[in-house]
Amino acid sequence: MDTHTKSSISERLDALYEFDREPVSENKLHGIGNFIGMYAGEHVAGTEFIIGPLFVAHGASASAVFLGFLFGNILAVLSWMFLCAPIAVRTRLTLYWQLKKICGTNLTFIYSIVNALAFCFLAGAMIAVSATAVGLPFNMPMPGLEDMYPTSVSWVIVVFCVGAVVTSLAILGFEKFSHFAKICSPWMFVVFVAAGLAVLPKLGCTSIGDFWTVANEKIWTGVPMAGQSKFTLWHCMFFAWFANMAMHIGMADMSILRYARKWYYGYASAFGMFLGHFVAWICSGILCAAADGSVAPGPIAYMGAGVAGAVCVVIAGWTTANPTLYRAGLALQVATPNWKRWKVTLVAGLITTVAACFPALAMKLLEFVALYGLILMPMGAVIFADFWLLPKLGLKSNYAELTGSRFTWQAGLTWALTLGAAYYMNQLKLELFFIGLPGWFIAVILYVVLSMIFQKIQKKNIPAQEAPNA
Amino acid sequence: MRKFSISMSLVGFCLTVVPSFFVFYEKLPWKTHTQLMFAGMILWFVFTPLWMNKGKAE
Numbered sequence: 001m002d003t004h005t006k007s008s009i010s011e012r013l014d015a016l017y018e019f020d021r022e023p024v025s026e027n028k029l030h031g032i033g034n035f036i037g038m039y040a041g042e043h044v045a046g047t048e049f050i051i052g053p054l055f056v057a058h059g060a061s062a063s064a065v066f067l068g069f070l071f072g073n074i075l076a077v078l079s080w081m082f083l084c085a086p087i088a089v090r091t092r093l094t095l096y097w098q099l100k101k102i103c104g105t106n107l108t109f110i111y112s113i114v115n116a117l118a119f120c121f122l123a124g125a126m127i128a129v130s131a132t133a134v135g136l137p138f139n140m141p142m143p144g145l146e147d148m149y150p151t152s153v154s155w156v157i158v159v160f161c162v163g164a165v166v167t168s169l170a171i172l173g174f175e176k177f178s179h180f181a182k183i184c185s186p187w188m189f190v191v192f193v194a195a196g197l198a199v200l201p202k203l204g205c206t207s208i209g210d211f212w213t214v215a216n217e218k219i220w221t222g223v224p225m226a227g228q229s230k231f232t233l234w235h236c237m238f239f240a241w242f243a244n245m246a247m248h249i250g251m252a253d254m255s256i257l258r259y260a261r262k263w264y265y266g267y268a269s270a271f272g273m274f275l276g277h278f279v280a281w282i283c284s285g286i287l288c289a290a291a292d293g294s295v296a297p298g299p300i301a302y303m304g305a306g307v308a309g310a311v312c313v314v315i316a317g318w319t320t321a322n323p324t325l326y327r328a329g330l331a332l333q334v335a336t337p338n339w340k341r342w343k344v345t346l347v348a349g350l351i352t353t354v355a356a357c358f359p360a361l362a363m364k365l366l367e368f369v370a371l372y373g374l375i376l377m378p379m380g381a382v383i384f385a386d387f388w389l390l391p392k393l394g395l396k397s398n399y400a401e402l403t404g405s406r407f408t409w410q411a412g413l414t415w416a417l418t419l420g421a422a423y424y425m426n427q428l429k430l431e432l433f434f435i436g437l438p439g440w441f442i443a444v445i446l447y448v449v450l451s452m453i454f455q456k457i458q459k460k461n462i463p464a465q466e467a468p469n470a
Numbered sequence: 471m472r473k474f475s476i477s478m479s480l481v482g483f484c485l486t487v488v489p490s491f492f493v494f495y496e497k498l499p500w501k502t503h504t505q506l507m508f509a510g511m512i513l514w515f516v517f518t519p520l521w522m523n524k525g526k527a528e
Contacts, residue, residue, distance in 0.1 A: 183518045187486060187511070194490035198503055206496050306504025308486065308511045 023092030029261045035268035038256065041185035043244075043272030044192070044280055046129040046317035047122075047365060049297035051243075052284030054366050057145055057295060058231035059224030062215040068236020069281060073273035075241040077266070079248035080257070083380075085266030087387050088257035095254045099379060102386045103411040104400035111379055111415075116331035118246075118372045120348055123324040124355035127166055128362040130317030131159045133298030133310040142296035143359030146227055150357045159356045166318055167349025170325040171342045181319035189275055191312040195304025196283030199290035219289040238433040239366060240277055245373025245436050250380035295363070325352055370432040377436055378418040381443035382411050386451075389444070395451050396462060403461040410450035418443040475520040482513025 055065055091098055099108045132142055135158045143151045150156050200206070205214040216222075224230045247253045248269070257266060287300040294300055301309030329345030336344055355361055361368065390397050400408045421442050422435045455462070489506040492498035 180519075183515070183522050186483070187514050187518075190483065190487040191507070194487045194503075194507060197490040198493040198500065200494055201496055206494065305490075305507050308504065308507040311511060 024258050028259065030259045031261065032265050032268055035256075035260060035265050036271045037182075039269045039272030040189075040275050041182060041272075043276030044185055044189045044316075045276065045320040046126045046297070046313065047320065047369075048192070048276055048280040049129055049284050049301060049313055049316060050125070050295060050362055050365055051369075052281040052286075053288030053295040053297075053300065054363075055231060055236065055281070056220060056285045056288045057225045057293065058228050058235070058366075059222055060220050060231040060236055061222035061233075062212065062220040064222075064231065064233040064236050065220045065282070065285065068233045069240045069278050072237040072240025073270070073277055075237070076244060076248060076273050076277075077270045079241070080253065080269040081264060081266030083384060084248045084251055084253050085257045085260060086263040087251065087383060088254040089260050089263045089265075091254070091387075092258045093254065094258065095252050095383075098251070098254060098383055101398040101401040102382060103379070103408050104406040106407040107412050107415075111376075112331045115246075115376060116328040116348070117351075118375065119324050119328035119331070120352045121355050121361060121368065122372065123166070123321040123328065124352045125361050125365050125368065126317045126321035126324065127159060127162050127353060127356040128317075128359065129297045130162045130166075130314045130321070131155070131298075131356065132296040133301065133313035133317075134158050134162055136298050136302055136310055142294070142299060143363065145225060145295055145363050147363065148358065148360040151359060155359075156357050160353055162317070163349060163353025163356060166321045166325060167346060167353070169318075169322050170329060170349060171345045181323070184315050184319055188312050188316050189280065191301075191305055191308060192280045192283040195301055195309050195312075196286040199287055199304045202290045203286070219286055225293055235431070235433055238436070239370065240273075242373050242433065242436045243277060243369055245370075246376040246380075248380075249436070249440060250373060250376040251383050252376070252380075254383075321352075325349055328352070367432055370436070374422055374432065374436055374439060375419065377440060378415045378443040379411070381418070381440050382414055382447050385444045385447045389448055390451055393448065393452070395448075395455055399451070399455065402463065403458065405461070408454070410447060410454045413450055414443055414447040417446055472521050475517040478513050478517040479521070482510045482515075482517065485510030485513065 060068070087098075093101075096108060096112070099111060103111070128143075135142070135154065138154060138158070140154045140158055141152050143155065150159075200211070200214070203214050203218045205211055242249075253269075260266070284297075284300070287304050288295055291300045291303055297313045298310055301313045303309070305312065325345065325348055329341060329348045332348055333339065333341055333344045386397050386399075396402055399405065399410070418439055422439050425435050425438065426432060485506045487510075489498055489503040493500060493503045
């Protein structure tokens with residue numbers, strides 16, 4: 001990579017994030033209400049319609065689901081509160097600028113591209129969710145749990161239509177659509193609750209006293225569907241904890257929590273976790289059981305809430321796919337400097353729509369979400385170690401900024417070796433859901449050790465007044 | 471106008487969620503519940519944009 005290319009990447013990335021280059025000033029900080037509203041809205045999304053049913057399909061028991069989601073969501077909130085928020089309010093920087101100071105422009109660029117591609121696939125899952133509702137009036141055959149490839153021509157046509165609408169809206173910009181999403185959030189949440197409640201009599205539950213018996217015998221029976229692996233309490237807990245691993249442990253929500261007056265505002269995430277990742281997952285699980293194990297979101301929502309349910313699935317998919325695709329387009333724009341934003345978003349939309357044609361993306365959503373978090377998590381561990389541990393060990397934080405480096409090997413190697421270790425653990429039959437925890441400790445240890453080595457080797461690169469004492 | 475819009479949104483919100491409790495206790499047929507939810511949805515989406523995300527001064 002020549003110097004010209006390097007500087008142009010740097011300039012393009014900087015221009016993209018120009019508006020949030022400076023730390024947030026005191027007068028722009030927000031109160032707790034904003035964070036509660038934002039988290040509650042963001043985590044009642046289209047994917048909730050498919051995540052809940054997948055736990056039913058994987059044969060999680062009722063106690064595993066309730067206790068697993070409870071403890072997992074508490075751990076997720078604590079991760080936001082004690083890992084992400086304290087660094088966010090001290091630096092007041094976005095993830096991008098913090099990473100740039102630590103890793104250098106080139107490594108941050110690679111991270112942005114990986115993140116953008118993951119966003120494309122996430123948006124693809126949301127388009128697939130919407131398509132199951134749009135296809136309802138056309139009697140479109142719905143994909144099943146075992147379907148990996150497009151199941152019918154009508155499925156492909158509907159997915160492409162939904163993808164075209166979502167991409168067009170993303171090209172037009174998502175400011176107005178984000179206002180629309182805010183309006184939808186409270187309504188979508190009550191549709192989840194109402195639909196779940198209304199189908200309980202179909203399962204033989206007509207009083208609160210019956211619920212636990214019905215939950216054990218007819219909803220979360222503990223018996224996986226054919227071809228599905230068995231989920232335990234640990235699966236439920238670790239999935240709930242790591243469903244947003246990229247956001248809390250991976251530090252992506254630094255960009256949001258940097259506006260918080262106090263570090264403990266991270267607890268606002270509890271509103272998203274317990275409304276979206278507890279109540280909504282449980283309600284969609286009930287819908288799946290009432291539909292005799294069908295996991296297609298459109299039909300199960302229609303069964304619970306009629307037309308309003310089907311509309312809710314379409315809106316839930318669109319409102320979450322749209323900003324996701326918009327952000328993916330922005331990030332990919334850095335790699336294609338001569339392209340207009342609309343063209344990049346169009347390509348991102350095409351990738352997303354083609355991915356959405358494969359039902360595997362939605363049917364294996366739990367695995368994809370776990371993988372997405374796992375891939376981005378090591379950089380969060382790098383930020384954590386760089387901010388808290390390196391100064392205590394007499395090492396220098398923000399090494400790239402200090403030395404003018406464009407690629408810090410200690411961060412790059414940490415990322416690569418952690419992912420290598422994660423792959424190895426997976427080969428040893430450790431499931432994807434459980435790798436994040438040891439992976440985080442591996443990443444922290446690797447970064448500290450590699451920083452010791454590289455800062456010693458490259459001591460001459462550190463300005464004299466900043467050189468480590470060691 | 472703002473107070474009226476908020477009230478109508480609230481009615482829409484209640485029409486969305488309250489009937490499901492009656493279905494749960496088998497006091498309301500499923501069909502009626504879905505029709506009320508549909509009406510609630512229309513009210514919510516017609517009136518909520520008139521006040522949500524807008525300052526009180528408006």
